[in-house]
Amino acid sequence: MTKHRCLSQCLLWILFPPSFVYTLSTNHPNVVIFYADDLGYGDIEPYGHPTSSTPNLRRLAADGLVLTQFYSAAAVCSPSRAALLTGRYQMRSGIYPGIINVKRPGGLPLNEVTIAEMLKPEGYKSAAIGKWHLGLGNNSMYLPPSHGFDVSLGLPASPAQCRCSICFYPNVTCHSAPCHSDEYTPCALFNGTKIVEQPVDLLTLDEKYVAEGRHFIRENVKSETPFFLYYASHHTHQPQYAGKETSGTSLRGRFGDSLAALDWEVGQIYQELEENGILDDTFFVFSSDNGPSLSLNTFGGNAGPMKCGKGTTYEGGMRVPAIIHWPGRITPGRSFEFSSTLDILPTIASITKAKLPAVTLDGYDMSPFLFDGMHSVRESFFYYPPNVNTEYKSYAVRYKQYKAVFYTQGSRLSNRMNKDVDCRGSTQRTYHNPPMMFDLEQDPSENYNLSTKHSPEKDIVEMIIQMRADFDARMVFAQSETRKPKDDSLMPCCNRGCIPFPSCCHCIGNTSWKTPTLLDSDEKGF
Ligand code: MG
Numbered sequence: 001m002t003k004h005r006c007l008s009q010c011l012l013w014i015l016f017p018p019s020f021v022y023t024l025s026t027n028h029p030n031v032v033i034f035y036a037d038d039l040g041y042g043d044i045e046p047y048g049h050p051t052s053s054t055p056n057l058r059r060l061a062a063d064g065l066v067l068t069q070f071y072s073a074a075a076v077c078s079p080s081r082a083a084l085l086t087g088r089y090q091m092r093s094g095i096y097p098g099i100i101n102v103k104r105p106g107g108l109p110l111n112e113v114t115i116a117e118m119l120k121p122e123g124y125k126s127a128a129i130g131k132w133h134l135g136l137g138n139n140s141m142y143l144p145p146s147h148g149f150d151v152s153l154g155l156p157a158s159p160a161q162c163r164c165s166i167c168f169y170p171n172v173t174c175h176s177a178p179c180h181s182d183e184y185t186p187c188a189l190f191n192g193t194k195i196v197e198q199p200v201d202l203l204t205l206d207e208k209y210v211a212e213g214r215h216f217i218r219e220n221v222k223s224e225t226p227f228f229l230y231y232a233s234h235h236t237h238q239p240q241y242a243g244k245e246t247s248g249t250s251l252r253g254r255f256g257d258s259l260a261a262l263d264w265e266v267g268q269i270y271q272e273l274e275e276n277g278i279l280d281d282t283f284f285v286f287s288s289d290n291g292p293s294l295s296l297n298t299f300g301g302n303a304g305p306m307k308c309g310k311g312t313t314y315e316g317g318m319r320v321p322a323i324i325h326w327p328g329r330i331t332p333g334r335s336f337e338f339s340s341t342l343d344i345l346p347t348i349a350s351i352t353k354a355k356l357p358a359v360t361l362d363g364y365d366m367s368p369f370l371f372d373g374m375h376s377v378r379e380s381f382f383y384y385p386p387n388v389n390t391e392y393k394s395y396a397v398r399y400k401q402y403k404a405v406f407y408t409q410g411s412r413l414s415n416r417m418n419k420d421v422d423c424r425g426s427t428q429r430t431y432h433n434p435p436m437m438f439d440l441e442q443d444p445s446e447n448y449n450l451s452t453k454h455s456p457e458k459d460i461v462e463m464i465i466q467m468r469a470d471f472d473a474r475m476v477f478a479q480s481e482t483r484k485p486k487d488d489s490l491m492p493c494c495n496r497g498c499i500p501f502p503s504c505c506h507c508i509g510n511t512s513w514k515t516p517t518l519l520d521s522d523e524k525g526f
Pocket of ligand 1: 077237290
């Protein structure tokens with residue numbers, strides 16, 4: 001904390017009792033959502049990985065609440081982000097099937113209400129930093145500025161959807177094949193709707209993100225404005241990358257280096273909150289959009305004890321790490337309460353007193369178990385696959401500790417040679433009648449099917465069958481935004497019209513925009 005800030009804070013404490021200040025400040029707490037990409041349940045220290053180095057997440061977990069039964073609404077990137085930001089299953093906003101390709105003109109519809117838009121009438125400023133993946137569209141119409149974000153800096157999708165060459169300091173080429181594809185333009189960094197760097201330098205990208213995020217926090221503290229920071233890191237989606245700080249530092253190889261870069265980003269944002277004395281006034285959520293990409297072998301993540309990974313409706317695809325941090329409001333520890341990314345928007349509405357969007361929501365306020373020592377309101381969760389359609393709808397339903405599985409299917413994202421045949425992309429959709437049944441509290445790995453004719457759980461199975469039929473019958477599928485015809489001209493290019501397209505799009509230093517730098521933006525450096 002600076003001397004100036006300390007003086008003003010101390011004066012406030014003298015003039016008003018701490019309890020009064022607390023009441024005032026918590027009416028509009030700041031909100032930070034730090035979203036990792038393809039980070040598995042078993043990848044980080046607080047969830048037991050033996051060789052990952054994530055000291056900042058370890059600290060966040062030590063002072064926060066580690067959720068062990070938390071679900072992303074989808075097993076791949078775009079739909080899980082749509083669900084997080086709208087509090088609605090992805091079909092309602094058209095972010096299905098699969099993900100959004102930058103060559104397709106679709107995106108998160110502009111009439112969907114995001115957390116940023118929900119908070120705007122309460123006086124919040126919002127920033128989206130990092131990966132967007134909810135559409136680019138004609139004239140960048142789907143980027144964060146169209147969805148309530150006042151500040152944004154990031155890539156429209158993961159670096160896997162653009163050309164890249166150097167991923168590890170000082171000069172190691174990227175590992176994954178899409179990066180070397182001639183099909184895409186070089187990665188473009190957008191500030192708002194303008195390209196400010198192309199190709200992007202992956203070795204310094206995290207520094208730019210962190211500098212922008214810290215600057216955003218600092219500016220809002222100065223102007224006493226409540227803020228929402230949505231920081232969506234690229235780590236640990238392929239291609240793994242790491243700059244000078246973390247390259248070559250991990251026992252866990254290149255994935256570990258990339259994970260260490262993610263942890264560094266978390267630490268930087270945490271440090272800015274700490275230095276400004278606002279940790280106690282910030283609701284901080286850390287989670288991941290989906291399970292690990294097992295197809296990448298050691299370059300992918302780890303689902304811990306969960307079955308399969310990314311792209312599947314097994315636990316490994318959708319149960320993700322989640323840490324909630326709010327000193328003074330949330331008691332540190334572990335929570336076995338059942339919740340989802342769908343619940344984040346209603347929870348933020350509850351703690352900020354913001355008005356909920358007037359649409360069908362699929363989330364529940366998590367406040368009872370986060371703040372009041374009660375149980376989660378959520379009792380059920382529906383697992384929709386990446387290739388969801390109106391014929392098959394949900395593949396599985398969780399009710400309390402039970403998971404009834406109606407369909408199973410493998411995914412290429414969980415490795416075509418996975419030792420568990422169920423996970424492989426070659427394993428086709430299979431219908432289970434009666435549904436398989438697992439007690440996830442006793443068997444999180446989905447090993448022991450309880451569904452037999454004489455099972456004592458037979459009544460529960462019948463109840464879940466009815467629950468699924470009712471919910472799926474009411475599910476409204478919006479028009480798909482992800483399957484609109486491809487158009488190569490939509491790929492981001494700073495010098496449109498150049499040849500040979502798409503490789504010719506280069507604009508380094510050809511801009512008046514300047515990112516805050518880590519050293520000169522901080523009052524005393526660090
Ligand atoms: Mg992802």
